[in-house]
Amino acid sequence: xxxxxxxxxxxxxxxxxxxxxxxxxxxxxxxxxxxxxxxxxxxxxxxxxxxxxxxxxxxxxxxxxxxxxxxxxxxxxxxxxxxxxxxxxxxxxxxxxxxxxxxxxxxxxxxxxxxxxxxxxxxxxxxxxxxxxxxxxxxxxxxxxxxxxxxxxxxxxxxxxxxxxxxxxxxxxxxxxxxxxxxxxxxxxxxxxxxxxxxxxxxxxxxxxxxxxxxxxxxxxxxxxxxxxxxxxxxxxxxxxxxxxxxxxxxxxxxxxxxxxxxxxxxxxxxxxxxxxxxxxxxxxxxxxxxxxxxxxxxxxxxxxxxxxxxxxxxxxxxxxxxxxxxxxxxxxxxxxxxxxxxxxxxxxxxxxxxxxxxxxxxxxxxxxxxxxxxxxxxxxxxxxxxxxxxxxxxxxxxxxxxxxxxxxxxxxxxxxxxxxxxxxxxxxxxxxxxxxxxxxxxxxxxxxxxxxxxxxxxxxxxxxxxxxxxxxxxxxxxxxxxxxxxxxxxxxxxxxxxxxxxxxxxxxxxxxxxxxxxxxxxxxxxxxxxxxxxxxxxxxxxxxxxxxxxxxxxxxxxxxxxxxxxxxxxxxxxxxxxxxxxxxxxxxxxxxxxxxxxxxxxxxxxxxxxxxxxxxxxxxxxxxxxxxxxxxxxxxxxxxxxxxxxxxxxxxxxxxxxxxxxxxxxxxxxxxxxxxxxxxxxxxxxxxxxxxxxxxxxxxxxxxxxxxxxx
Numbered sequence: 001x002x003x004x005x006x007x008x009x010x011x012x013x014x015x016x017x018x019x020x021x022x023x024x025x026x027x028x029x030x031x032x033x034x035x036x037x038x039x040x041x042x043x044x045x046x047x048x049x050x051x052x053x054x055x056x057x058x059x060x061x062x063x064x065x066x067x068x069x070x071x072x073x074x075x076x077x078x079x080x081x082x083x084x085x086x087x088x089x090x091x092x093x094x095x096x097x098x099x100x101x102x103x104x105x106x107x108x109x110x111x112x113x114x115x116x117x118x119x120x121x122x123x124x125x126x127x128x129x130x131x132x133x134x135x136x137x138x139x140x141x142x143x144x145x146x147x148x149x150x151x152x153x154x155x156x157x158x159x160x161x162x163x164x165x166x167x168x169x170x171x172x173x174x175x176x177x178x179x180x181x182x183x184x185x186x187x188x189x190x191x192x193x194x195x196x197x198x199x200x201x202x203x204x205x206x207x208x209x210x211x212x213x214x215x216x217x218x219x220x221x222x223x224x225x226x227x228x229x230x231x232x233x234x235x236x237x238x239x240x241x242x243x244x245x246x247x248x249x250x251x252x253x254x255x256x257x258x259x260x261x262x263x264x265x266x267x268x269x270x271x272x273x274x275x276x277x278x279x280x281x282x283x284x285x286x287x288x289x290x291x292x293x294x295x296x297x298x299x300x301x302x303x304x305x306x307x308x309x310x311x312x313x314x315x316x317x318x319x320x321x322x323x324x325x326x327x328x329x330x331x332x333x334x335x336x337x338x339x340x341x342x343x344x345x346x347x348x349x350x351x352x353x354x355x356x357x358x359x360x361x362x363x364x365x366x367x368x369x370x371x372x373x374x375x376x377x378x379x380x381x382x383x384x385x386x387x388x389x390x391x392x393x394x395x396x397x398x399x400x401x402x403x404x405x406x407x408x409x410x411x412x413x414x415x416x417x418x419x420x421x422x423x424x425x426x427x428x429x430x431x432x433x434x435x436x437x438x439x440x441x442x443x444x445x446x447x448x449x450x451x452x453x454x455x456x457x458x459x460x461x462x463x464x465x466x467x468x469x470x471x472x473x474x475x476x477x478x479x480x481x482x483x484x485x486x487x488x489x490x491x492x493x494x495x496x497x498x499x500x501x502x503x504x505x506x507x508x509x510x511x512x513x514x515x516x517x518x519x520x521x522x523x524x525x526x527x528x529x530x531x532x533x534x535x536x537x538x539x540x541x542x543x544x545x546x547x548x549x550x551x552x553x554x555x556x557x558x559x560x561x562x563x564x565x566x567x568x569x570x571x572x573x574x575x576x577x578x579x580x581x582x583x584x585x586x587x588x589x590x591x592x593x594x595x596x597x598x599x600x601x602x603x604x605x606x607x608x609x610x611x612x613x614x615x616x617x618x619x620x621x622x623x624x625x626x627x628x629x630x631x632x633x634x635x636x637x638x639x640x641x642x643x644x645x646x647x648x649x650x651x652x653x654x655x656x657x658x659x660x661x662x663x664x665x666x667x668x669x670x671x672x673x674x675x676x677x678x679x680x681x682x683x684x685x686x687x688x689x690x691x692x693x694x695x696x697x698x699x700x701x702x703x704x705x706x707x708x709x710x711x712x
Contacts, residue, residue, distance in 0.1 A: 037119070038130070039111040040104040041075070043094040048075055048111060057522050058104035060134035061093045062171035062178075064161050065232075066142065069109040081110075092185045093138060102522030106130055124251050128170045128243020136520050137175035139168075146182035150189060150197045151542040153604055157188060158201045158579055166231035166240040172202070173214060174243060177502065177520055190517070193503035196546040200579050203228075203305055214244065218309040219268060220276035220355070223301035228582060237298055238264040247271065258296045262403070265294045266323050273319055275310035276355045279364050281700060282381040283586045290369070291381040292403030293328050302584070303384070303701045307364065310354040315396055327375070327402040332368075335391045346370055348379060351399075352391040357700060362386035364700060374400050384700035422525045423486065423518075425466070425479060427451040431514075431532040437467040457481060465489070468530070475508040479516060479528065486518045486528055505543055511535035515543065548605055550580050550591030552631055553703030554694065556611055557587055560625075561710035569613035569625060569709075575651040576606050582702065589702045592630045607631050608668060610655040614645065623679065626654045627692055628668070629707060635671035636705060639664065640692040642677050 039050045040058050068085035075081050081090070090107060097105045112123045123130075131137060141160045150157035157180075162168050172178065178191035191198060195209035204225050208214060214222060222244055231237050234257030242248060247267040252260070268277060278293045280300040295301060312319035314333075321330035333352040350365040357364065365385045368376040376399045427434055432451060439445050441464030444456045455466050465480035478489040488495045488504045495504045505515045513533040518526050533540060559566040574581055574590050582589040593605040608630025616622045622645035629638040641654055641664075657664040667675070674693040688711050697706045 037122070038106075038126075039072075039113075040106055041090075041094070041111060043097045043103055043105050046075065046078055046081070046090070046094065048072070055133075056104050057102070057135050058106055059097045059100070059102040059136045059138060059522065060106045060131055060175065061089075061108075061138050061140060062131070062162075062168060063089060063107075063140045064142065064165055064168070065109065072110050072113045073115070075110040089140065089142075093140065096138060096181070096185060097522070100136070100519065100521040100527060101525070102135070104522075106134065121251055124239050125242055125248045127167075128174050131171050131174035132176075132243075134175055135177070135522060137171065137178045139171070139178055139180045140185070141180060141188070142183050144180075144182050144188065146184070146186050146188045149539050149542040150194055151547065152539070153577075157194075158197065163201050164228070164230055166226060166229040166236055169202075169226055169229060170240065170243045172198070172204075173208065179519060187517075190502050190519075192501045193517070200547055203582075215246075218276040218279075218307055218355070219245070219272060219274045220279040220301055220304035220307035223277075223280070223295075223298050224303075224305040224307075226298035227300075227302035227304075228584070229298070235260040237261060241298070245272075261297055262294050269321070269323055273310075273312050273321070275312065275321075275353045276304070276307045278353055278366065279304050279307045279355050279384060279700070281384050284382045289379075289381060291378045293330070293366075293378060293401045294403055299584070302582070305702070306358040307700070308356050308358055311356075312354060314354055314390075314393060318396060318398075327400045329398070329400050331396050331398050333391045333393055334368075334395045334397050335365075337367075349376075350385065350387075350391065351376075357386065359704065360386075362388060362700075363390045365391065368399070368401070371402065374398065375402055376400070377402050386698055386700060421457050423455045423479075423481075423528050424448065424521075424525060425453050425455055425528045425530060428529055428531045431530050433471045434468050434530070434532065435471060437469060439464060439466045441465060455479070470508075470510075470532075473508070473510040473512065475510050475512065475514075477506065477508065477514050479530075486516060486526065488514065488516050490514070505533075513540065513543070547579075548593065551594045552636065552705065553580070553589060553591040554629060554636075554705040554707050555587050555589055555697070555701050555703055556627065556629075556707045557709075558613060559709070560615065560690065561708065563711060567615060569615050572612040572614055572624070573651060575610045575612070575655050576604075578609060590629075591703070594631055608637075608655075608658060610651055612651045612654075625690075625709070626651065627707065627709070628655070628658055628664075629694060630668065632668055632671040636673055636694050637668060637671045638673060638692050638694045638707060639667040639675040640677050640690060640709070642679050642690060 037050050037052060038055055039048050040056070041048050066086065070081045070084045070086040070090050074084055081087055086109065090110065093107060094105055113119050139162065141162050144157050144160045148155035180188040180190065180194065182188050191209050195206050198209060199206045202225060226241055231240060233253060235251065235253055235255060237257050238260035239251050241264060245268050249263055249267050265277060280295040281303050282291065282300055315331055318331035321328060335350045337348055337350055346369050349368050351368045353364045353366065355364045356362065363386065365387055366378055367380040367383065369379045370376050378401065436453060439455070442457065442459040443464030443466070444458065445466065446454045448454055457464055463480065465478040467476060467478050469476040480487050480489060482494065488506050490506045490508060495506045502519065503515065503517045505513055507513055512535045515531045515533060517529045521527055533543065558569045558571055560569055571583060571588055574588070578590050580591045588611060590609050590611060592607055592609055595607050596605065608628060611627045613625040613627065614622060615625060624643045624645055624647060626641040627638065643649060656662055658668045659665060674691060676689050676691045679688060679690050690709060690711060692707060692709050694705050694707045696704055
């Protein structure tokens with residue numbers, strides 16, 4: 001049965017007018033500075049009003065900008081607004097907000113006057129708080145169909161453009177409650193119920209979506225969450241991270257992305273002593289390049305998702321650092337490396353960042369070269385060297401790192417403390433054979449329609465329940481309130497309440513499942529949808545089990561190293577598709593799983609994958625490189641197949657040749673970490689052997705292994 005049978009049906013229900021009162025609980029009031037202006041769109045008459053204080057309860061829309069959005073100027077004249085393609089988005093966002101009793105909504109396209117530079121600056125610096133203070137956040141995914149559950153391999157949820165945009169990072173992190181809507185404005189799921197999928201797509205730990213405050217993560221980790229995101233304007237790569245790090249700065253469009261990002265880091269340095277901000281690796285650009293200690297873009301933190309915050313107590317009162325006109329002033333533990341590594345005659349040192357990687361507990365160091373006096377510069381900026389033990393602390397130097405310039409946030413006030421006195425409980429179509437019994441405890445019920453009731457709690461601390469029973473199977477369950485949160489009880493087992501979730505699933509005595517999903521409304525009430533899932537439904541496993549995490553990840557460098565130069569290879573794809581993979585201009589990251597006795601041979605958890613590259617030797621001659629790698633027992637193996645571009649063997653065909661019944665199964669079972677094949681041109685102009693080799697890495701990167709191809 002399709003996902004939509006269990007959750008949001010459509011906007012067919014009528015809207016009952018709400019009182020329009022402000023949210024009475026202080027926790028839901030905006031804590032914006034009283035000198036700031038916030039504009040909100042009225043969901044009934046589409047007028048924009050501005051507020052200085054007493055900001056009403058509002059819902060917020062997160063979306064990706066498309067052609068012909070409705071602007072602040074457009075919304076002043078509804079005839080003009082309705083003529084824009086973006087009006088449909090505004091209309092349906094307001095329609096959904098009204099359904100959940102919200103009189104006000106904030107939509108960035110039409111609630112900010114972007115013609116005012118002062119207002120735009122204020123909005124960029126307040127954006128995170130706008131989302132944080134919203135009662136609900138609607139994430140509209142215009143390019144996603146809700147036909148398949150997001151855990152289903154056929155779903156395009158993970159491919160949504162929304163997950164690749166820079167500004168949507170804070171829109172994912174800041175709100176307390178997030179609901180995802182598909183292109184038809186039907187609910188796909190919530191950030192809580194899909195937290196494992198969202199984590200796999202974004203690289204953000206699941207703990208974040210379970211309530212852990214982001215300030216507890218290192219600067220490097222938070223930067224890594226933005227590494228693969230894009231913005232239309234290069235400066236926005238920095239500006240979109242202001243709220244994530246709790247800093248403010250004036251936007252200067254035209255200064256360039258590098259300058260803006262370096263300014264952002266300087267602002268972070270003013271409030272943080274976490275040295276993981278220096279734990280980045282540049283894209284390979286030749287060993288002669290030198291840098292300072294500041295990164296030039298979030299992308300340079302792409303390998304830093306496992307970097308922990310620095311332990312500055314190791315150097316005591318020497319932990320502070322500052323950025324001045326001649327560079328970064330900092331104390332660093334030094335360790336000289338062999339003289340054979342001198343760079344233009346000057347000695348090179350390993351400098352300890354006092355950070356460790358969660359992967360194996362390795363310690364992070366960077367290469368520094370002395371230029372004069374106390375002046376140093378970073379060399380080999382594409383490497384973050386890992387050491388198994390920390391450097392000795394007997395040589396801590398005060399140094400100035402020259403930057404080659406290119407022309408504490410607050411803890412979120414929890415909204416869960418508000419008292420919800422009434423729940424509106426609706427049985428979705430899949431649960432229409434279920435009927436409610438008399439409530440127990442200090443509660444009252446009233447019927448709204450055939451499948452919907454209102455459950456009113458008369459006592460703030462009272463424990464009242466409403467029993468439901470299936471007329472077909474006799475299954476029964478209870479909906480109650482624990483810690484002021486909806487709870488699902490089956491028999492003597494309670495699901496939810498103490499868990500900060502908005503979606504709870506329980507197994508009934510018959511083997512079927514019941515699911516409740518709650519969503520906040522604008523009138524201090526909560527809407528609960530009840531869905532029934534048959535035990536033989538093919539999507540049960542997608543609801544009941546989280547994503548399995550891969551057992552091994554490797555970085556594959558898209559270059560063929562020849563004797564005198566490196567030849568770039570064009571990545572054609574990964575097979576089977578990898579939901580945990582990453583593809584950029586300088587690397588591909590792919591993952592595999594260990595064999596599992598319950599998994600069939602061809603399943604969604606492959607023990608090996610195939611990366612396919614193309615090499616155009618000349619305008620008339622090209623080759624296809626199929627690089628297979630995976631786990632075989634305790635061994636990591638690889639194999640290499642080189643074909644002419646005229647070959648009709650697809651990546652899937654080559655991948656299947658490594659299955660037990662395939663002709664290349666022996667290569668996989670042999671489990672060797674290197675493979676060699678011969679490459680010969682059509683006319684015999686050249687012939688050489690190409691080797692693919694997997695090795696455990698000694699530098700910070702995604703995954704533990706690195707795969708390279710070279711001529712030998």
